[in-house]
Amino acid sequence: MKITTIGIDLAKTVFQIHGVDSHGKTVLRKKLDRSRMLEFFIKLEPCLIGMEACGSAHYWARKLVEMGHTVKLMAPQFVKPYVKTNKNDVADAEAICEAVSRPNMRFVPIKTELQQAVLSLHRVRQGFVRARTAQCNQIRGLLSEFGVIIAPGRTSIAKRLPEIMERTDLPGSFRHLLQRLYDQLKGLDQQIDEMDANIEQWHRESEVSRKLTEIPGIGPITATALLASIGDAKNFKNGRQLAAWLGLVPRQHSSGGKSVLLGISKRGDTYLRTLLIHGARAVIRFADSKPSNCWINKLLARKNKNVAAVALANKNARIVWVLLTQQEQRFRPDYVPAVAA
Known part of the structure; x- marks a missing residue:
């Protein structure tokens, strides 16, 4: 029994594996815990492994490539048509094994650790920007309940909020709340500036990135x-x-x-x-x-x-x-x- 192709349905702790031989006959159906994944594949002869490009897929792909396996990642929407029955881990793993062997399948390149590190900076920065926008909208919405209207945009809030907090016609508890929201908004600004500085540093060190900015x-x-x-x-x-x-x-x-x-x-x-x-x-x-x-x-x-x-x-x-x-x-x-x- 020689396994030539394997499909892995990834999860957080439990992984479903489906393997076939050179004739396409199913020779392996196995469920593995996360702790046993590397131990299982390091003993296996090099073969073609397919996975969906989802969470932790690039990490496992790099690990399996280091063991000598050929790993290919696919977008989940391209795997879905190969699911024969109702959705479950066994059916998903079989569909992945079938899809990875198709000659006209489109594959996702495996990202390096550096690529994922840079993308992590962008994702965290994006989250801070969304939180800042939500914070600005919340401040404007709360002030509108007291008849204070501020134009959209961070600049308007940063310009007008300090003087609004000094107004005596607003309740003291509300002005204290505005101060807390304003401090939180400034903290988000600082976090975004730090993310921008880290991205800018990586940009300066990359000749290709500098070329793209032209x-x-x-x-x-x-x-x-x-x-x-x-x-x-x-x-x-x-x-x-x-x-x-x-x-x-x-x-x-x-x-x-x-x-x-x-x-x-x-x-x-x-x-x-x-x-x-x-x-x-x-x-x-x-x-x-x-x-x-x-x-x-x-x-x-x-x-x-x-x-x-x-x-x-x-x-x-x-x-x-x-x-x-x-x-x-x-x-x-x-x-x-x-x-x-």
């Missing part, structure tokens, strides 16, 4: 997030595949030879797509100061700003793919494609 609309935060998420850009066949992975291309609903294109698919990483679109909006804001023959100005002449922002984000994603796959290339603002020339 593209208008991409700053240190976007550049580091792209590098940590994409990894080896050669996993994508071309720039359009990268843009599609980010959800920046139209959805299709075509049939009978008739092509129907809808809005952008919004697939992939929401965080990366948001950064690229916000960066594109910043470029559009100052597009009027550019020459009249600028590509974005021509686009704005016939499309609204939101459509133009997505189009520019799509273009920037394709440029990123070129810069990552061709290390000698640098961004050239005056570059004209051969077809256009």
Whole structure:
């Protein structure tokens, strides 16, 4: 009995394993505790192992690769069609084992520890930003109950809140509560500034990240997030595949030879797509100061700003793919494609 392919249904403490031989016949069904995972696979002959790209998948993939196994990660939505019966651990492991052997299956690159460390900075920073926004909205909502209206935005709160806390027409207990909320808001600002400093330091140490910031609309935060998420850009066949992975291309609903294109698919990483679109909006804001023959100005002449922002984000994603796959290339603002020339 030689196991050639294994599917692992990952969990927090209990893992379900399904293995088949070279003829596709089931030869292994086993449930393992977390503590026995490495012990089991280190005794196993090297084989193909499939897992869903979920929590802790990249950690286990690195460990299994070190043992000599070939590990491939797949998006959960690509595994779901292979589930034959009701959802359970045994059926999921069998579906993963079946899906990983498909020749046209799409796989997720295994992230390194450095990539995951940088992405952790971004995720923690994103959580602090959300908490700060919620804090600002809570302060504005509480003040509105007392007839005090503050314009949206952190700047307005930081400017007006100190003087509001000095007002004698507000109850003392409420002013004390405002002080606590204001202190908490300043603490969140400090945490975000520290996260930004850590990201900026990693950005300065990475030559590739600095190269990406030469593209208008991409700053240190976007550049580091792209590098940590994409990894080896050669996993994508071309720039359009990268843009599609980010959800920046139209959805299709075509049939009978008739092509129907809808809005952008919004697939992939929401965080990366948001950064690229916000960066594109910043470029559009100052597009009027550019020459009249600028590509974005021509686009704005016939499309609204939101459509133009997505189009520019799509273009920037394709440029990123070129810069990552061709290390000698640098961004050239005056570059004209051969077809256009």
